[in-house]
Amino acid sequence: METSRITILGCGSMGTNLMLGLLRRGSSTFRYSAHVNSSASAERLQKDLAGVDSTVKDRVSVSSGNGKLCEAVTGADVVLLGVPPTQLGTLLGCEGLVAELKGKIIVSMLAGVAISQIEDALVSRGFAKQDFHVARIIPTLGAGKGDSVTLLAEAGGEHMEKVKGFLSQIGAIVPVPESLMNSATAVMAAVHALAIVAVDAVTDASVAAGVPRSVAASIAAESLRSGSGLMSGNGAERMTPEQVKAGMSTPGGITLNALVSLDAKTRPGISSAVREAIEYTKKMND
Missing domain, CATH: 1.10.3730.10 (ProC C-terminal domain-like)
Structure with missing residues (x-):
């Protein structure tokens, strides 16, 4: 698989478990960036990582605050959105972030938010729809143990194979038509x-x-x-x-x-x- 760096923006319970699962079972060539809103969340995340083997933990960088947001995304092949759905607009409104997302694979974990809504939010910042590759998933907490059941919205594009590649490391993938993602x-x-x-x-x-x-x-x-x-x-x-x-x-x-x-x-x-x-x-x- 070509992907070498995955960034997770928003590491609550789901984002943290997904990252832990990838660390424990993903390719040893992967590198990770985890970005959270506050220093308190960063400290909590570091504690969650304490139980991971040190050689694996060294592949993760943790940052917090809007000032470090673009830096966390720079160099990433895949960016996972793990913030609450209501914070999508605020996140994309951070200065310079959408420009950094250009050309990257954006994987949304936002429940109830369609791919088209994310694309519209990106385009509203002055970019073209084709500048971004958006996928939509809903994993489960079992991701931390490699036992997730991950819903993946069916969509076209070569980027989907890369998404499936790293999701397969944390459990089963269930492809679902985009129109049925909310129900699923x-x-x-x-x-x-x-x-x-x-x-x-x-x-x-x-x-x-x-x-x-x-x-x-x-x-x-x-x-x-x-x-x-x-x-x-x-x-x-x-x-x-x-x-x-x-x-x-x-x-x-x-x-x-x-x-x-x-x-x-x-x-x-x-x-x-x-x-x-x-x-x-x-x-x-x-």
Whole structure:
């Protein structure tokens, strides 16, 4: 892969995890620049990097404040936007930044913000649309462990192969039509919310029945991973929910009884939560 330097503008929880994943699993030829808004955020980021091997950590430079913004971008092949969506205009308004972004691959992690919106914001600073190569992704916190599920808006251009190249280092890539990115983002968020609630509820119920909390939490989380693993991937080994259900539902069995109860009490709530998440995502940046 040709990319040698990746800059991340805005290293909150998601940006930090993505960078840590790339550091641990990306090419040893990669170099990184991480830029944050304040010195306090820079100190927090340095602490997060403390657990990374020193030979790897040396490939990262951390900076903060508007005065260092253009410097962080200079020399980068890829620039990831990790600021909150509401701060996009402020970020691009920093003196000299858009000029530095010219010719680079810009990868947005801004939920609810379309590629066209970013292109319009860049063009409004006096540049042409063809001066920039914009991609749009939504990773997950699993990126830090190389286990992200990263949504990638389908778009043309040779730059997409470079984007796929480094994203493949942090987990699975799910290509999604740009028109469906908001809905896909909401679905992914809802599934994570469901997993959190499910593991938490199962753990509490198990503890109430006498199972130690650490044991219950481990059983819940690992069982969720095992079950979802049967339905993930590609090819003949991938099972549908119906196939998993049939395989685990012996007559009069525990799993089948649990499914009957969940179908009656929980399924409508899950469907409602997903639909509400989709509607919320569509409106969040109006």
